[in-house]
Amino acid sequence: MxxxxxxxxxxxxxxxxxxxxxxxxxxxxxxxxxxxxxxxxxxxxxxxxxxxxxxxxxxxxxxxxxxxxxxxxxxxxxxxxxxxxxxxxxxxxxxxxxxxxxxxxxxxxxxxxxxxxxxxxxxxxxxKSDTPVDAGDQASVEQAQTNYAAYVKDQSDQLLTKTTKFVQLYEAGKDEEARDLYAKARVHWERIETVAESFGDLDPKMDAREADLEPGQKWTGWHRIEKDLWPQEAKDYTALTDTERKTYGQDLLKNTTTLDTRIQKMTFTIDQIANGSRGLLEEVATGKVTGEEEIWSHTDLWDFQANVDGAKVGYDGVRPILVAKGDKELATQLDTRFAALQKLLDQHKEGDGFVSYTDLTKDEVKALSDAVNALSEPLSKLTAAVV
Amino acid sequence: MTEDETSESTSFGPSRRAMIGTGAVASAIGIAGGFTAGRATAAEPTKGAPPSPFALRGAHQPGITTPVQDRLHFAAFDVTTTSRARLISLLKEWTLAAERLMDGGPAGPIGPVEGDYRLPPDDTGEAIGLPPSRLTITFGFGPGLFADEEGKDRFGLGGRQPDVLKDLPHFPGDQLDQARSRGDLCIQACADDPQVAVHAIRNLARIGFGTVSVRWSQLGFGRTSSTTAGQATPRNLFGFKDGTKNILVEEAKALDEHVWVQPDDHGGDWLAGGSYLAVRRINMVIETWDRQGLGEQESLIGRTKDSGAPLSGGQEHDDPDFAMPGRGGPVVPKDSHVAVVHPDHNHGARILRRGYNFVDGSTDLGTLDAGLFFLAYVRDPATQFIPMQNAMAKNDAMMEYLKFTGSALFAVPPGAGEGEYIGQALFT
Missing domain, CATH: 2.60.40.420 (Cupredoxins -  blue copper proteins)
Structure with missing residues (x-):
């Protein structure tokens, strides 16, 4: 989006x-x-x-x-x-x-x-007719808007804090600690990915994958550093020098700061919140469930969970409006399917995070994909139901 | 259901099917041929035209401006021989076989059920009784025919490789499968009956064993473009009309300007009257697309889903008004597909599209392995196709729902004259 x-x-x-x-x-x-x-x-x-x-x-x-x-x-x-x-x-x-x-x-x-x-x-x-119609409750609308804006700003704030630390570790050559913080920092990006991506000038500089580039375009951002930290599967890879590390690290930090400054000024309407929820599940379906997002670190399940987290927060925020408007059936379906997806994800938790995406069997990936589709279909009706 | 009812419900050669049941094969060909022409009149201004197939020979190869048929089988080959003579003799054999096939005949000179009882027939037989089904066969030469990966001349053709005939560059969003990309030679077989198209590729590949090897092939169903004014614009798998602005056979001047290589163009000494074929296998992220609201889908395409009219209003073939203001920007969004690829925004560049929908079953995740097998004929890929593809990759909002999985570029020689073989001018 x-x-x-x-x-x-x-x-x-x-x-x-x-x-x-x-x-x-x-x-x-x-x-x-x-x-x-x-x-x-x-x-x-x-x-x-x-x-x-x-x-x-x-x-x-x-x-x-x-x-x-x-x-x-x-x-x-x-x-x-x-x-x-x-x-x-x-x-x-x-x-x-x-x-x-x-x-x-x-x-x-x-x-x-x-x-x-x-x-x-x-x-x-x-x-007047026999059809009961609820006009909706302005208070719950404002509540949802306020809460979602606070959530996005908090995630952006945490992203900036952890990225700062990550860049320090990376520049200092503390690779093991940097690898440990990589997915933990990116979680905050992935939770608000639809908002972060809406800045067309920053997204390609911060989150581009190698395959997204066009000839001559300079590859920067998270995934550039990812490859440098997990070079094992890269063919004929030349590690970045200390100077290069500083260049890429500072570039990421600068863009994260710009992003945070912009996000702190943002407000969100109900349809944006509901569309954002749907959009995050689309990110899962097109990038995470296929294992394409983190091709070097294989930390895709962290991103997966973070996208689902963000989608759930958006949905929970507008749920009272959905119920007030009388669509309890959709609410129940979404509750059930969010829970089913979370149950599947929980099976792959390890320590404070997740197993490597390459550890999943084909059947496990298929089960996750099915659960994402099952949730995405009703979620695509949410915006229309709450606006 | 009786045989006749079955016939009524199928779109291809119902008479043939019924007739084959009675064994009246020969007359079935005639009747079904007439039926084919009858079908054509529904959409095209060819009423009363005889049911004759298209000719292989002529100034241009068939299958480019020919009214787009319903089905496709496309194959790319690696040349395995190192002998120039073997390569030329294959092109000669292919030319004769293609001529017979397009005429509704067998691939070989003998036939599927004729000849020595001890020998395998020189035609595989699955097209027995089928009408020509408007079959066209079109040959192309890839960059690999001229030089190998190290740049070494393969068949003494190095000096004649046109500047622009080289592998397409990597475009943003490309996730190419090399096993579905490139090729030294290609054959495009289009027909209204998929079995006729498959029969053509199967038999031509068979003729080529030992000289060439099939690198990849692609089936397509459902044309996604029109090349004549009488053909209705078909729909792609996003459910939208596609290629409304295509170059049509009626536009002779535009064809010379945008499709046919001219004598003064680089490589024009052998390629004039030919063209370049850009091939892209474009997977669509179908399931995600289907979850977009109708308004969102229309704003991504820039046209209405119903009539195909531009969002600036009017009918399908009305020019979009990119300046017409709407709420929050132009009413035809700047990053909509129609705005990004429109000739007005590409230095007037136009292309002749001839692509097909494809569905190759489903993926491991249960999603459709489906999309658009994009085929475009252009006079100069460097100025027409490559900039348009780059603009699309950079600016087209629809890219979010596309994955490019195959890519190739071929030079398509001009048509062969009587007694000539396809591409003869390149070897003389």
Whole structure:
């Protein structure tokens, strides 16, 4: 997940439930809105909404842009400020669905051709129905945001502390101690990897693997040093000199400091937290479970656990919102599958860490991979369920 | 289910299958041939065209601008002989065999069930009764044909190796399997029936035993591009229309500019009228991709999943408007696939794509070993393909879901004239 994905996650998050519901819940289109389906035609100077009243429950707005500029559609609360739901970036002649679960009350709709101003607004009513809808609890939202930001900042802080120590040991030629601290320091990176990676300028300098490089690109960062500390499997490897060690060590430290400075200023929205949780499991599926991340040290299971830790923290933070919104079933499924994955990981613990990835049998790796897939599938629905 | 119902539900030669049951093989060929043409009319403006297969001989080899068939078998070979004469005689044999095969005939001059009863047939027989299925066979020469790993001239061709015919560089994200990369020679067999394509490669490899050895081969199903205006743009395994901006056979000027090597180009003395073929086996991280929201998928590609229209609006073939503002940046994101590889952002470079979807079963972890077997024909890989691949590796957000596992580059000689063999100009 890169920076753009973080930045646009809010709008994307709304598209996810929209499409899912569109295929399953709206086989017919009732222009009168009685079945919770409303068509919206946005032009450069008008916003035609097929119905101004729907029953409480899930509502699908199918928004078509018939104008010449990019448009947006909003469902706003009674105060005209609170955004209940939105779809952005609808290009000319394209359509998008917005699905929102709305309780009874007064609202307004707004098309915003050209994405400027307060948009073309109209009153919109949601009538009482038999479908219970929970509006969500603002306090638990703020709690989740505060807690997650604190977690990320703390991890970044610990990363900087341990990296400082690691670089000192490495530069001093205390290889055994440096090797011991390598995975322990990286754990803090891996726990917040989706956030750390969102800085496109730092990630390639800090976490690039040899295979990621292009000709002429200088290889720096954690994995460069990893190879120097675990050269046994490297062919024809020339150890770095003391001067080179200092160069790479200081470079890593400088970038870690920059990263920490930036992270200390960050805030996170609910969809970013939920997307981050999903993203960390993707990191496991694509890099860790295949043993590609730490090809020299084989400390992949440390990273694996750290990614899962970070995902679990994100999930636990938004879980009260998930439950409040009524999706206990998803919460139960995620609880069970996080636990199942953790149980598998626990089998490979050794001392204060993990066995080498090369010690795992094929069947053990497959079992881990299956557990990651089992968890990732429902986790991919989390953002839509909590936003 | 009766035989007829089975026939109705299959897309290839239903008449043939029914007919073979009755033993009327010869007439089945005619009827099924007609059926093939009939199918073609659904998507292409060839209504009323006779059911004749494409010709091997001509200014250009077939299988480049030919309307893309549905199936592929692609093979790369190492040349094992040290004899220039043996190599030339193989190219002669291959040319004749390919001509027969494309014509719907046997690989050898005798046939699968004809000839000496004590001898193994000179055609393996699995294509008996099958129509030509629009088979095309295309040959290419890799850098290794000219010089070995130490740079030593192998067949007296060293001085004629074009500057740009060398192994593709390592690109970021490459995790190449050498056993699926490179090759001294290649054969691309495309057909609407996979058995016809496999039959071609199998028999050509058989002819080559002792002179060449198969280095690797790849099956492809489901074309992922169109080369004629009448063909609908197909979908890749991400579920998106791919190669909308492909060069089409109708664009004669663009073909000369972007696909066919010109006489004045380096190596043009033997390669003019030919092209370069860049081959990339691109594994897709299917399971992770499938967990992305629809909006995220569309923003990674830069097109809608439904119609394939650019996110700046309109229809599939409308030009993307990369300047159109959206919330948080251009409405077609700068790191979307369409923005990164668009000719406007690559000094006008265009390529002729002819790739195929592939699924080679599943991995040890139970995930699909699947993706896109990318084939692109270009006039100059150094200015068209390599910069585009580098831009993609550096800037394309889709890279997160791709792993490049195979890579090769070949020079594809021009078509052979009557009485000539493929690549003859290189050896004379």
């Amino acid at each position: 890169n920076l753009r994905h973080l930045a646009t996650a809010a709008s994307l998050a709304l598209l996810v439930p929209a499409m899912a519901a569109c295929t399953s819940n709206s086989p017919s289109t009732g222009a009168d809105g009685s079945d919770g389906t409303v068509t919206v035609t946005s032009t450069d100077d008008a916003c035609e909404v097929s119905s101004t009243e729907v029953p409480a429950g899930p509502v699908t707005f199918t928004v078509t842009n018939s104008g010449s500029k990019v448009t947006e559609f909003y469902l706003l609360g009674e105060d005209g400020l609170r955004i209940v739901g939105e779809v952005e970036n609808i290009g000319p002649q394209l359509s998008r669905d917005l699905v929102v679960n709305v309780p009874a009350g007064s609202y307004s709709t707004a098309c915003k051709p050209g994405m400027k101003g307060e948009g073309i607004r109209a009153d919109f009513t949601v009538a």
